[in-house]
Amino acid sequence: MNALSSISDRELRERLTAAVSAERMAAADVIYHLLELDRRQLYLQDACSSLFAYCVERLGYSEDGATKRMRVARISQRFPQILDELASGSIHLTGLFQLSNYPTEENVDRLLAEARGKSKRQLEELLARLFPRPDVPATLTSSAPEPAQAELSTMSGAGNSGPPPAPPEPTARARVEPLSATTFRVEFTASATLRHKLQHARNLLSHAVPSGDLAALIERAIDELIAVETKRRSGAGKPRKHRQTKPGSRHVPVDIQRAVRERDEDQCTFVDAEGRRCSERRFLTIEHIEPFALGGPTTVENCCLLCSAHNAYQARLFFGEEHVARKVEEARADRDAAPGEHAESAVPAEPAVPTEPAAPASPPARDAFQKVQYALVHMGFKATQAKRALEELRRRGVEPRPEPLLRAAITLLMP
Ligand SMILES: [Zn+2]
Numbered sequence: 001m002n003a004l005s006s007i008s009d010r011e012l013r014e015r016l017t018a019a020v021s022a023e024r025m026a027a028a029d030v031i032y033h034l035l036e037l038d039r040r041q042l043y044l045q046d047a048c049s050s051l052f053a054y055c056v057e058r059l060g061y062s063e064d065g066a067t068k069r070m071r072v073a074r075i076s077q078r079f080p081q082i083l084d085e086l087a088s089g090s091i092h093l094t095g096l097f098q099l100s101n102y103p104t105e106e107n108v109d110r111l112l113a114e115a116r117g118k119s120k121r122q123l124e125e126l127l128a129r130l131f132p133r134p135d136v137p138a139t140l141t142s143s144a145p146e147p148a149q150a151e152l153s154t155m156s157g158a159g160n161s162g163p164p165p166a167p168p169e170p171t172a173r174a175r176v177e178p179l180s181a182t183t184f185r186v187e188f189t190a191s192a193t194l195r196h197k198l199q200h201a202r203n204l205l206s207h208a209v210p211s212g213d214l215a216a217l218i219e220r221a222i223d224e225l226i227a228v229e230t231k232r233r234s235g236a237g238k239p240r241k242h243r244q245t246k247p248g249s250r251h252v253p254v255d256i257q258r259a260v261r262e263r264d265e266d267q268c269t270f271v272d273a274e275g276r277r278c279s280e281r282r283f284l285t286i287e288h289i290e291p292f293a294l295g296g297p298t299t300v301e302n303c304c305l306l307c308s309a310h311n312a313y314q315a316r317l318f319f320g321e322e323h324v325a326r327k328v329e330e331a332r333a334d335r336d337a338a339p340g341e342h343a344e345s346a347v348p349a350e351p352a353v354p355t356e357p358a359a360p361a362s363p364p365a366r367d368a369f370q371k372v373q374y375a376l377v378h379m380g381f382k383a384t385q386a387k388r389a390l391e392e393l394r395r396r397g398v399e400p401r402p403e404p405l406l407r408a409a410i411t412l413l414m415p
Pocket residue numbers: 047048049268269270278279280306307308309310
């Protein structure tokens with residue numbers, strides 16, 4: 001900063017222009033890198049359940065910033081010229097985000113041409129003119145929207161083909177805005193049915209909640225829901241129709257499920273090589289740490305919670321892409337055959353398996369060692385311990401495939 005105080009006005013202007021230009025190039029470069037990171041699904045290795053989580057937790061973007069970049073990245077897969085606009089500064093990142101729902105093969109060039117050099121407000125006007133919508137307030141740029149699930153997961157699979165997206169419906173996302181340290185304003189759009197149900201509940205609870213206060217009413221309802229759902233998951237109170245666990249069945253008994261959920265505090269337990277834990281609390285399944293297929297027992301110690309993304313990731317590491325795809329199919333068939341039956345398995349019921357091929361295969365030997373190191377760290381061994389064991393196994397010339405390597409490493413680490 002001090003260095004700047006002595007330069008001339010002209011030089012200051014020139015330098016600033018150069019810095020802004022570099023910033024724009026960098027913004028486009030970030031998107032390119034995000035796309036490649038997503039293609040390789042590297043965020044999974046780094047204990048993030050999605051690219052969105054990676055952007056927020058590892059790269060330090062705000063939720064808004066992450067959503068914008070991911071949306072622009074996704075649309076640039078179909079229309080790469082969009083990133084030229086960003087790099088050249090013709091359209092800013094927010095602008096591209098605003099446009100991101102609208103381009104089609106037919107309109108993209110015209111749309112970009114019209115959008116160049118426009119401010120956020122001018123772009124709103126442009127879009128309103130080109131894509132008139134019913135009389136509802138636009139919420140396109142409202143603060144911190146929860147990204148849609150599709151954006152939360154991966155961008156791979158957004159694909160280059162497929163029909164262009166329809167111009168968006170007016171979004172009606174819920175908003176949660178802190179008002180003070182202890183209060184929040186919650187805003188969402190209710191259907192007529194929900195409105196009717198709320199009225200009905202208010203009447204039924206008129207003695208318990210005389211004020212009819214909506215927040216009090218909803219808190220009661222949510223308390224009930226949590227109690228019911230917790231009970232359902234833990235199997236408490238259910239007459240134990242003692243399903244004989246068949247030998248060879250990977251069924252996890254409810255008491256083990258409960259203990260595992262409690263111990264893992266309803267959070268994915270995937271830990272990366274640096275010791276960072278995945279923060280995902282949704283789409284969790286119970287998985288065997290030492291894979292069931294390799295003889296891992298169904299005990300509390302050998303089971304853990306994984307989010308669907310890391311569940312599939314682990315399964316891929318051990319068994320390969322093809323095996324996981326088959327298992328996902330089987331799980332889906334099982335689920336369709338026995339609805340309501342919530343079988344936990346080593347692969348997720350919801351296929352979180354990417355449709356894109358994974359990263360270019362590195363040399364198989366190095367790959368297997370790396371995979372097993374991650375697996376060992378995930379199982380609770382220290383990274384240094386795991387590394388040392390694997391170095392030893394490399395010296396001994398153990399076959400560089402995940403299965404034998406993992407077995408040997410465990411034997412070595414747990415004599
Ligand atoms: Zn996870």
